[in-house]
Amino acid sequence: MPAAGRLDRYYTPFLIPPRVGHPFASRYARELCQEGDRDLDVVPQLLTKDADEFVWAAGLLAEMGYAEVNLNVGYPSGTVTGKGRGAGLLRDLPALEALLQDVCERSPLPVSVKTRIGFASDDEFDEILALYCRLPLAELIVHPRVREDYYRGAVRREAYGEALARAPFPVAYNGDIFSAGDFASLVAAFPQTRHVMLGRGLVGNPALARMIGGGPAASMPELERFHDELYGAYEAEMGGNAVFRMKEWWSYAKGLFANPRAIERAMRKARKAAEYEAVASKVFRCEGLASPRR
Ligand SMILES: Cc1cc2nc3c(=O)[nH]c(=O)nc-3n(C[C@H](O)[C@H](O)[C@H](O)COP(=O)(O)O)c2cc1C
Numbered sequence: 568m569p570a571a572g573r574l575d576r577y578y579t580p581f582l583i584p585p586r587v588g589h590p591f592a593s594r595y596a597r598e599l600c601q602e603g604d605r606d607l608d609v610v611p612q613l614l615t616k617d618a619d620e621f622v623w624a625a626g627l628l629a630e631m632g633y634a635e636v637n638l639n640v641g642y643p644s645g646t647v648t649g650k651g652r653g654a655g656l657l658r659d660l661p662a663l664e665a666l667l668q669d670v671c672e673r674s675p676l677p678v679s680v681k682t683r684i685g686f687a688s689d690d691e692f693d694e695i696l697a698l699y700c701r702l703p704l705a706e707l708i709v710h711p712r713v714r715e716d717y718y719r720g721a722v723r724r725e726a727y728g729e730a731l732a733r734a735p736f737p738v739a740y741n742g743d744i745f746s747a748g749d750f751a752s753l754v755a756a757f758p759q760t761r762h763v764m765l766g767r768g769l770v771g772n773p774a775l776a777r778m779i780g781g782g783p784a785a786s787m788p789e790l791e792r793f794h795d796e797l798y799g800a801y802e803a804e805m806g807g808n809a810v811f812r813m814k815e816w817w818s819y820a821k822g823l824f825a826n827p828r829a830i831e832r833a834m835r836k837a838r839k840a841a842e843y844e845a846v847a848s849k850v851f852r853c854e855g856l857a858s859p860r861r
């Protein structure tokens with residue numbers, strides 16, 4: 568990301584591989600459909616600790632035309648880590664190394680990893696990074712938090728710097744890039760930065776990549792168009808009431824408005840689709856945008 572302010576790659580939300588011999592679950596059909604913007608390189612991400620299932624899924628993805636597969640070593644939820652998946656892989660480093668060695672050998676696609684820097688403490692990263700450096704990874708994306716942080720607490724950018732300095736493969740940064748200023752300060756601190764993954768910042772601000780490229784913030788009509796498209800797509804996907812999903816979007820997007828508290832209050836009451844649509848339309852007509860965060 569992003570030459571001239573556009574995104575060049577999209578990592579899917581994690582997919583749970585099917586059992587060997589079976590196709591991907593039908594709920595992933597939309598995520599894995601190859602239509603749409605093919606200028607965007609799409610990298611499917613898998614959540615698993617099972618090498619055979621990873622390799623089988625990578626084979627299916629290769630047949631679909633994908634060029635890389637990513638392993639999730641970061642998802643913090645207890646239901647997942649308890650089963651040794653996601654960030655749970657960081658609790659047993661010999662098992663993680665054996666898994667990665669095996670899948671790097673047998674996967675028909677290059678394997679990249681998205682990782683946190685530890686399970687409970689930053690001190691774990693030295694050993695974790697050494698492990699990754701012994702493997703032929705296509706790329707390592709570092710979200711410099713530990714599992715216990717979930718999505719809060721300060722990112723430890725120095726851990727990303729350490730990975731940049733030591734890894735024999737490309738390293739990408741992820742975490743708390745909410746503005747062009749955040750991006751600029753990362754690049755100033757780590758000028759070797761080539762790849763940055765945007766998460767919540769981009770969800771809440773569809774113009775973030777453009778702003779990073781020096782372009783303007785989203786105007787109110789642009790935001791409303793984005794909102795309408797997202798709402799329509801969620802409704803189509805869910806076959807009905809997408810209000811709950813949209814409220815989550817507003818929890819990220821409210822920061823673009825001059826009075827985020829007013830947005831929170833207005834959204835809190837909306838339950839049914841018609842109520843929600845009225846509230847959203849009023850927000851776009853009556854609320855002002857904050858001056859863009861630089
Ligand atoms: C609702 C939500 C869903 C997420 N799903 C995934 C996922 O499927 N795979 C993944 O690697 N990270 C996932 N993440 C984590 C983000 O990719 C990212 O690592 C984290 O939010 C920090 O980056 P950010 O500050 O840019 O959001 C998710 C985060 C949130 C808030």
